Amino acid sequence: MNQLSLFPLADRSSSPEDFVEEISNFADFGKETSIEEVDGIRYFVNEFWTAGQRQAHSIHEVSYRACFKAQLPEFFISRLTNPGDVVFDPFMGRGTTPVQAALMGRQAFGNDINPLSTLLTRPRLRPISLQSVASALKTVDWSRGAIQREDLLAFYHPATLRNLEALRLWLAERAPLGAEQVDPVADWIRMVAINRLSGHSPGFFSGRSMPPNQAVSVKAQLKINEKLGVSPPERDVAAVIMKKSKTLLKDGCAPSQVRSSLHIGAAWDVAGIPDATVDLTVTSPPFLDIVHYAADNWLRCWFAGIDPEMVAIDMHRTEDAWTAMVQRVLAEQARILRPGGYVAFEVGEVRNGKVLLERLVWKAAEELPFRRIGVMVNDQEFTKTANCWGVSNGAQGTNTNRIVLLQRL
Structure with missing residues (x-):
């Protein structure tokens, strides 16, 4: 379109x-x-x-x-x-x-x-394609991730959190903060990941949380888990990013x-x-x-x-x-x-x-x-x-x- x-x-x-x-x-x-x-x-x-x-x-x-x-x-x-x-x-x-x-x-x-x-x-002001996003995600070394913050397990399955940490390492190399020039595909992937961190459906990395426009505290998330009687399920980080990218790009992207x-x-x-x-x-x-x-x-x-x-x-x-x-x-x-x-x-x-x-x-x-x-x-x-x-x-x-x-x- x-x-x-x-x-x-x-x-x-x-x-x-x-x-x-x-x-x-x-x-x-x-x-x-x-x-x-x-x-x-x-x-x-x-x-x-x-x-x-x-x-x-x-x-x-x-x-x-x-x-x-x-x-x-x-x-x-x-x-x-x-x-x-x-x-x-x-x-x-x-x-x-x-x-x-x-x-x-x-x-x-x-x-x-x-x-x-x-x-x-910034990422949504540049032309981007689903194929380039998929290709870039294949270069992430998901084995590099190690849990740095145990408190975030209130939101994420351990395997999901490790993959998020691996993605953070990859982004730090491809699109470092403050750099004048960054890889536009990595920039896009970071933008999508930021928007999938917590929410109320399987389309997010977290277990069930509040609507995605605000993050609750760790203490509040633990209470949500306890009330629902659940632990955060494992999510496929790359698949979540691809699904959201497809939704964002269904009408096209900004002109070059x-x-x-x-x-x-x-x-x-x-x-x-x-x-x-x-x-x-x-x-x-x-x-x-x-x-x-x-x-x-x-x-x-x-x-x-x-x-x-x-x-x-x-x-x-x-x-x-x-x-x-x-x-x-x-x-x-x-x-x-x-x-x-x-x-x-x-x-x-x-x-x-x-x-x-x-x-x-x-x-x-x-x-x-x-x-x-x-x-x-x-x-x-x-x-x-x-x-x-x-x-x-x-x-x-x-x-x-x-x-x-x-x-x-």
Whole structure:
């Protein structure tokens, strides 16, 4: 399947007025857009992209905590950029925005404070084939693996853990952390392995655990094993990697001609991106103190050889601290965006809707060189996050995307 045929390659809207008119009249899912002004902020409410699961390109099917659907960046990329334009995400997480940009023929730029993010994103921006993955896995010396951490037997059968250690040794030789050039096939294999470390089905290396977008502690996993009365079964590491690779690549991969630029560092200081070079930023920052990235990703960091204690992920526990962070991030976007470029700044619902983060973003942008266009609210009938935790839609969890729209003056 031609991956570029999945999404329209539309011309950029000629003006913000054109874009506002388009979203004001948006009715693709049979709903009219509701427009209202609250405290000086114009809100556009509709279902602007589908709430259905697995509707995006298959290469996006990588689990990560607190990530938005690919349909969100696709909506803005298709309407506010042209092929070849630069699309950027300063909080790229699993890489949804740069990967979607690449699939749509845009230049894929991204940044994250966590080096794990680059390991998840970079391999999916390069052409890859199942045959090359299978051939590479045959070169792994599985006999080299030795158990280094007995506590991880809470998750893995001893034979599985030894094979994971053998794979870590192989990856350290083929795709060492921090190297400027790494074997792209080994890079892909590491990305897939990171996403198969723990989960709730035979498609993961572990025994039955929590959903794969976060790792529980060893103590919690031992309790799960005890409650279920089971020990982790042996898994075929290579077979699991091949199965997931096949799923990821069923719709194809990123085109080879796409330029990418990924960075590791604070979102408010992306020195590697020159002034006035970005056409569109689509991003979503950490939401106050509700997501604990280091705790969620400790198992992935172990496999990748990253010390999570050395990753300076900020926790903003007050509204003032969070607003100050957003202001610094937006100031950096003002530097790197071309005049007329856009920011789509997504925030979710936190603290049961008692804190409206979009108002804090609106305030943070007030004295910066942006035109504040409004807030789009993508109102969904169903969210997978709410469902998997047994929470009724509309009761808890994130049930709307709220996107602050800004244009660089």
